[in-house]
Amino acid sequence: MSRFLEYTTNHPFLIAAAAILAVLAIVIEIRERAKGSSLIATGDAVRLANSGALVLDVRDAGEYETGHIIDSRNIPAKEVAERAGESLKKFKEKPVIVICENGFASASAVKALRTLGFSKVATLRGGLRTWRQENLPLVKGKKDAKQS
Structure with missing residues (x-):
C-alpha cells in the first residue's frame, strides 16, 4: 500500500488521467444503457x-x-x-x-x-x-x- 501511495504522489498526472478515463467509461456505459x-x-x-x-x-x-x-x-x-x-x-x-x-x-x-x-x-x-x-x-x- 505504501508503494501505491508513493506512486500516486510521484505521478499525479497519470493518476488524474486514469481517473478521468474511468469516469468517462462509466458515463458512456450509463448513457448506452439509458438509450434502451x-x-x-x-x-x-x-x-x-x-x-x-x-x-x-x-x-x-x-x-x-x-x-x-x-x-x-x-x-x-x-x-x-x-x-x-x-x-x-x-x-x-x-x-x-x-x-x-x-x-x-x-x-x-x-x-x-x-x-x-x-x-x-x-x-x-x-x-x-x-x-x-x-x-x-x-x-x-x-x-x-x-x-x-
Whole structure:
C-alpha cells in the first residue's frame, strides 16, 4: 500500500488521467444503457435471424435494392412509427434486428418500435457496413425481399 501511495504522489498526472478515463467509461456505459438499445454483433444477428427473428432494414428503398440481408423487411426509418404497428404486429414478441447502413440511423427506429410495444429490439453494431466487411451475404433487388 505504501508503494501505491508513493506512486500516486510521484505521478499525479497519470493518476488524474486514469481517473478521468474511468469516469468517462462509466458515463458512456450509463448513457448506452439509458438509450434502451442493445447492440448485437453480426454473429449474434445471424443466429437470431436463423431462429426466426425479424430483420428490419430501415434504409430507403433505393439503398435497400442495392443490397440487403436475405428475408429482411424494408421500412424506411422515417416511416417506422407509422407503418410498423400494423404490418409488423405479429413480431411484437419475437426478436427484431434493426439494420441501417452504419448503425446510427436505426436508433430512432428502435425507439419507435419500443414505443409501439416491441420488447426485444436490437441494432446491428456497425450496420450493413460491418456486415459487408465480414463478407456476409447480401441479396440485390426487390423480388426476394419482403416489402412491408
